[in-house]
Amino acid sequence: MSLNATLIGQAIWFLIFIWITMKFVWPPLERAMANRQKQIAEGLEAAERAKKDLDLAGRRAGDIVREAKVASADTVAQAEKRAQQLIEEAKENARNEYEKIVARAQIEFEQEVERARQHLRERLSELAVAGAEKILQKEINPALHAEMLNALKQEL
Amino acid sequence: MSAEAGTLTPVGYIKHHLTNLQWCPQDALVDGHCTGFWTLHLDSLIISAVLGLVFFSLMALVARKATAGVPSKAQSLVELVVDTIDKQVKETFHGDSKLVTPVAITIFVWVFLMNAMDLIPVDFLPVTASAVGVHYLKAVPTTDPNLTFAMSITVLLLVYFMNLKVKGVGGFAHELLSAPFGLWLAPVNLAFRVIEDFSKTISLAMRLFGNMFAGEMVFILIALMGVYQVPLGLAWAIFHILVITLQAFIFMMLTIVYLSMAAESH
Numbered sequence: 001m002s003l004n005a006t007l008i009g010q011a012i013w014f015l016i017f018i019w020i021t022m023k024f025v026w027p028p029l030e031r032a033m034a035n036r037q038k039q040i041a042e043g044l045e046a047a048e049r050a051k052k053d054l055d056l057a058g059r060r061a062g063d064i065v066r067e068a069k070v071a072s073a074d075t076v077a078q079a080e081k082r083a084q085q086l087i088e089e090a091k092e093n094a095r096n097e098y099e100k101i102v103a104r105a106q107i108e109f110e111q112e113v114e115r116a117r118q119h120l121r122e123r124l125s126e127l128a129v130a131g132a133e134k135i136l137q138k139e140i141n142p143a144l145h146a147e148m149l150n151a152l153k154q155e156l
Numbered sequence: 157m158s159a160e161a162g163t164l165t166p167v168g169y170i171k172h173h174l175t176n177l178q179w180c181p182q183d184a185l186v187d188g189h190c191t192g193f194w195t196l197h198l199d200s201l202i203i204s205a206v207l208g209l210v211f212f213s214l215m216a217l218v219a220r221k222a223t224a225g226v227p228s229k230a231q232s233l234v235e236l237v238v239d240t241i242d243k244q245v246k247e248t249f250h251g252d253s254k255l256v257t258p259v260a261i262t263i264f265v266w267v268f269l270m271n272a273m274d275l276i277p278v279d280f281l282p283v284t285a286s287a288v289g290v291h292y293l294k295a296v297p298t299t300d301p302n303l304t305f306a307m308s309i310t311v312l313l314l315v316y317f318m319n320l321k322v323k324g325v326g327g328f329a330h331e332l333l334s335a336p337f338g339l340w341l342a343p344v345n346l347a348f349r350v351i352e353d354f355s356k357t358i359s360l361a362m363r364l365f366g367n368m369f370a371g372e373m374v375f376i377l378i379a380l381m382g383v384y385q386v387p388l389g390l391a392w393a394i395f396h397i398l399v400i401t402l403q404a405f406i407f408m409m410l411t412i413v414y415l416s417m418a419a420e421s422h
Contacts, residue, residue: 003302004195006176010204010297010306017208017266022258024216029238030257032231035224 125153166380173278173376176200176300177285177292200297207269207297215265237265244409249416251322256415259314263307264408270297271368271400275393278375298368298403301361308361311411312353318418360410367403371396
């Protein structure tokens with residue numbers, strides 16, 4: 001074992017390699033690793049936040065659906081009520097119309113009866129006159145007895 | 157066995173494997189061998205430099221293109237290593253880790269790579285080298301105490317730097333003189349501190365060197381066993397993967413601990 005000037009040379013190499021590592025190897029790697037660590041931390045945080053947001057959005061969506069259900073139920077109920085109302089109104093109208101029509105028909109019918117009765121009355125008097133004419137053919141002059149016949153017609 | 161050893165005895169083979177490729181000024185040569193302080197182990201210097209330059213450049217290249225988004229496979233790999241080390245640093249060191257984490261990364265990656273040279277079959281690189289005219293090659297730089305001591309002494313200097321940076325000159329001087337027995341035993345405290353720092357530095361260097369040297373030694377011994385070296389070498393290599401990683405990790409952890417002790421005030 002002999003110590004000699006090699007020692008100095010090796011010490012110089014050692015210092016050169018320490019310098020290379022200190023200058024060119026360690027700082028960029030340290031920076032890269034620190035940045036990556038930061039990125040990963042940020043990513044995890046973002047994921048956590050996104051999860052929370054999703055949770056919140058889900059809850060809000062549930063709320064909206066529930067509100068919509070309530071609103072639609074209201075609307076349906078209102079619509080049913082309105083339909084009921086419309087049916088009632090229609091029934092009412094129909095009944096009124098029916099009564100009006102029936103009343104008009106009644107009136108027309110009564111008028112028709114009156115007219116028929118009038119007509120019958122006239123026909124009967126004519127028939128009476130015709131009968132009388134046949135009975136009294138020869139001896140009775142229609143012109144002479146017209147006055148009496150008219151009086152008779154009035155009595156009928 | 158390597159044929160270029162000249163002497164084909166086991167001792168010669170082992171000795172050859174444990175000799176560095178050396179370079180020194182002409183006047184330091186004695187009988188064709190380098191002596192004296194101004195000797196350079198070219199093999200450990202070049203192999204450690206090539207490993208470090210290639211892999212730290214690759215890491216720098218990957219880091220330059222690093223994105224915070226989905227990382228590429230290369231980026232994932234580098235991040236896996238770097239992030240694991242950074243976690244260790246953050247568990248132990250509670251100050252500003254602009255210096256500590258890069259030092260820890262450098263130590264772990266570099267030591268791991270140099271230790272991993274151990275897994276290349278012992279004769280492979282020396283034989284290849286001798287084919288191009290290089291007659292000695294010790295392929296694992298961490299089996300060279302010059303490298304492990306260079307690292308541990310640099311770590312000691314970094315510890316002093318950290319002490320001065322965190323506590324200031326006065327604070328550090330006060331700690332040297334007063335811890336652990338109080339100011340009235342200042343000489344004892346200082347002596348303790350000197351011993352502590354010596355033992356820290358030596359144990360840090362020797363632990364790595366010893367483990368890797370022993371591991372390499374076992375590989376060399378196995379390589380002497382003829383055909384039995386195949387299963388034995390495989391088994392030892394598999395076990396050695398653990399040692400390689402563990403030694404790199406221990407060196408890194410102890411450095412982090414020493415630096416965090418330096419940054420804490422008493």
